[in-house]
Amino acid sequence: MESIVSAQQGLRTVHEVMQNINIAILKIWSILVSKAQKHADTVMIAMAGSSILFMVVxxxxxxxxxxxxxxxxxxxxxxxxxxxxxxxxxxxxxxxxxxxxxxxxxxxx
Structure with missing residues (x-):
């Protein structure tokens, strides 16, 4: 009985992790295709700043x-x-x- 309960708990954990990963992928895709304009601008500024940093330092x-x-x-x-x-x-x-x-x-x- 304990193994069934632990298997159910493990399956729930895997499901939650997969759900969070899917949401993260969809949010990153939203930034990349500029559906979230403000966030896309923030990410572009951060990437430009980091590229300048890598170029100088x-x-x-x-x-x-x-x-x-x-x-x-x-x-x-x-x-x-x-x-x-x-x-x-x-x-x-x-x-x-x-x-x-x-x-x-x-x-x-």
Missing amino acids: PFKFILMALVSYGSLMASPLGKRLQNEQSDRRIREWWDSIPVTPVEIVDSSK
Whole structure:
């Protein structure tokens, strides 16, 4: 009986993960085809800024900064420095992106 319940729970978890992945793909597609104009502009500005950064700063310095940031955030000091407000803003931004509607076409006709 326990194995049936754990299998059901595992199936629910897989279903929820697949649902979240599908929603994320549809939101990214919405940004790429500019259905969400404000979000697409924000992503384009971020990509342009990062391309300028990669053009000006050597890659080894960017890699060293990322490794330092990762190790700092994994330390106890980094856990105290994490800000709930910035996480909440990113979640709100992500939730405000509209999902591109899916249209199912019957191919048997």
